[in-house]
Amino acid sequence: MKRRHVLLASAAVGLSGIGLAQVVNLNDAINKAGRQRMLSQRMAKGYMALGQGVLPSEAEKALATSMALFDRQLTELKAFAPTPDIKTTYQQLELKWSDYKGALVGAKPVAQGAASVMQLSNAVLALANQGTVQLEKASNKPVGKLVNIAGRQRMLSQRMASHYLAASWNVGAANAKAEMLKAQDEFLLAHDTLAKAPENTERITGELVLAQQQFVFFQAALQNLQLGHANQARMGDVFQTSERILQVMDNITNLYSKIV
Numbered sequence: 001m002k003r004r005h006v007l008l009a010s011a012a013v014g015l016s017g018i019g020l021a022q023v024v025n026l027n028d029a030i031n032k033a034g035r036q037r038m039l040s041q042r043m044a045k046g047y048m049a050l051g052q053g054v055l056p057s058e059a060e061k062a063l064a065t066s067m068a069l070f071d072r073q074l075t076e077l078k079a080f081a082p083t084p085d086i087k088t089t090y091q092q093l094e095l096k097w098s099d100y101k102g103a104l105v106g107a108k109p110v111a112q113g114a115a116s117v118m119q120l121s122n123a124v125l126a127l128a129n130q131g132t133v134q135l136e137k138a139s140n141k142p143v144g145k146l147v148n149i150a151g152r153q154r155m156l157s158q159r160m161a162s163h164y165l166a167a168s169w170n171v172g173a174a175n176a177k178a179e180m181l182k183a184q185d186e187f188l189l190a191h192d193t194l195a196k197a198p199e200n201t202e203r204i205t206g207e208l209v210l211a212q213q214q215f216v217f218f219q220a221a222l223q224n225l226q227l228g229h230a231n232q233a234r235m236g237d238v239f240q241t242s243e244r245i246l247q248v249m250d251n252i253t254n255l256y257s258k259i260v
Helices: 002-009 026-051 056-080 084-105 111-139 142-168 173-195 202-222 232-257
Strands: none
Touching: 026 056, 026 084, 026 111, 026 142, 026 232, 056 084, 056 232, 084 111, 111 142, 142 173, 142 202, 142 232, 173 202, 202 232
C-alpha cells in the first residue's frame, strides 16, 4: 500500500498525446472527456489484476497512472465546461469519483471489495460518458462525433479486459461475461463506422488497420475465459493485449481531435 501511494504521487502517464495542461478547444475537451470513460475501466482492470496477482508491477502502474490522470483531467474539464449543464455533470462526477477513489486505494485489492469497485466504475463511467456526449453536442460538428466514437473504443478495450478479469475472479461472473461480449460487439460495430468515415486521412486509415490487427490478438485472448478460474497466463495476455489496443486507439482519437 505504501508503494501504491508513492506511485500515485509520482505517476507518469504512458498514453500518447497527453502533454497539455488545459483544454484548448471542444475537440480536445471531447477527447479528454472520453478518456475519462476509459480510465474508469482501466482502474477497475488494474484492481482486478492486482487482486489476483496478475502482472503486479504493470497492474500497479496502470492503476496509479490512471488515477493521477483522471484527477488532472477532471480539474481541466470542470474549468472548461462551456454550459451550466456540463458544469453540473462534472460536479456530480467529482463526487462519484471520490467514492471510487476511496474504494481503489482504501485497502489491498481483495475479492470482497471487487464487486463494489465494479459498481463504482460503472457509475463513474456513466457520468463521464454523459459529459462526453454533452460536449459532442456543444461541438455540433461531424468530427466531434468521430472523436467521441474513437475515444469510446479506448473505453471498450478496457471494459472487455476488466470484465474478463472480474469473471475469472468469480466477481459477478455471468454478468461480467455478458458485459464483456457486449463490449466486444460494440467495438466491432464502431470500428466499421470509423473505417468508413470520409474525414479519414491516410494516417488515420493506417492506424485503423493496425487497430483491427491488434483486435484479432485481443479477441483470441478473450476467448480463453473460464468463469471463476484464475489462469495467470491467460489473464496476463488479456491485460497486455488490452494495453496495446488502447495505445493504438488513443493515437487514432488524438488524430481525429486535431482535424479542424
